[in-house]
Amino acid sequence: MDARNASPSTPISLPWIEKLIQFDTTSFESNLGLIETVRDYLGQQGLTSMLSHEATGKKANLFATLPAADGSTQGGIVLSGHTDTVPVTGQAWDSGPFEPVVRDGKLFGRGACDMKGFVGVALSMLPEMKAARLREPIHFAFSCDEELGCTGAPYMLADLKARGIRANGCIVGEPTDMRVIVAHKGINAYRCRVHGHAAHSSLTPQGLNAIEYAARLICFIRDQADTFRQSGPFDDAFDVPFTTLQTGLIEGGIALNTIPADCEFSFEYRNLPGVDHGAIIERIKDYAANTLLPRMKGEHPAAAIEFELLAIAPTLDASEQAAITQLVRALTQDRGVRKVAYGTEAGLFAQMGVPSVICGPGNIEQAHKANEYVTLAQLGQCESFLRKLIRSMSVAA
Secondary structure (H helix, E strand, C coil), X not given: CCHHXXXXXXXXXXXXXXXXHCCCCECCCCCHHHHHHHHHHHHHCCCCXXXXXXXXXXXXXXXXXXXXXXXXXXXXXXEEEECCECCCCCCCCCCCCCCCEEECCEEECCCCXXXXXXXXXXXXXXXXHHHCCXXXXXXXXXXXXXXXXXXXXXXXXXXXXXXXXXXXXXXXXXXXXXXXXXXXXXXXXXXXXXXXXXXXXXXXXXXXXXXXXXXXXXXXXXXXXXXXXXXXXXXXXXXXXXXXXXXXXXXXXXXXXXXXXXXXXXXXXECCCCCCHHHHHHHHXXXXXXXHHHHXXXXXXXXXXXXXXXXEECCEXXXXXXXXXXXXXXXXXXXXXXXXXXXXXXXXXXXXXXXXXXXXCCCHHHCCCCCCEEEHHHHHHHHHHHHHXXXXXXXXX
8 A cells, every 4th residue: 555645544444455456366266365365364263164165176155154142153144245356358457456556545456346345344344343242143255256147156055055054134245335236137148059060161052151040049139138128127226227138259160261160159138127037048049949940950950059058146126124125224324226237146145035235335337447446435434334234233232
């Protein structure tokens, strides 16, 4: 930290957040160094951490519980954050993305906003949590692979279910400017492989052009997107008030003068709460199987279209009557109804039966960009929020 920017108002969480940023936990790297550092710190504070590894074993989630004053570990509130970040490849940073720097009241670094800021604040508040006489426990849930479509947290949640660990509510600290978010869309990501037949481009009738048929399917996906945009259903509380679909990646062909045998593309859709996510993919698969494939097989019998699910995360639609919603609204004095198009792990916790809301430091517009930052003022607000939470959960409150 630049000494000229230090002040009595410097957040107590700053050292922890700076330490977390220094770990390169982009999606193609391991997060074990960070997770083990947090585990060791929690162990020094008397907390036992449960690690749940994803399939490769190179990444892990961490769950730990600070018991209530009476020793209870059931119920209570989860403080949830992901430890992975998006890559920095191709981005022009003014300073090293993994070298945290404070300038003009802002902390710069990859993950400062999304969402090592919240994780660092939660860790820095542990001594104050321990000093309080908690009526119910506080849980820490730090995940991997959220940026890949919330694919890491399910390993942790499966472990919690198997161990019979229950919580009464969850606060996911994604960047919201410390405002309450009560709903978000679902995320559904797929890869599609279209198999045709190669031939020299001068002998077009002998081949089957996989790119052309993939293009027909991509246009059908766009047609579905246009229908939702024009006809809804709509929810004007969302920043994008309808279900969206888009194709983000495509690859196919080997040469201009060769009819491509294969084409692969990836697409995603983000459904509003209440919109059947399964019905969307079934329409796409039906078009592929019953409209495109018969025509393709008429050109070559070995034609095929395959779909692979890459990631799926459920919607969040928090009840205003839920205790966690009312508590976070009371602590923030925020009564606005806000819903967002991006997905979070709050939907996974809610699906498991843990009512959840989203509230954390930073602005989502700063996430995933070069020179990502969170303001020190936002970190201070988050610390104040967690202090109020601790008091509300204490026997003396």
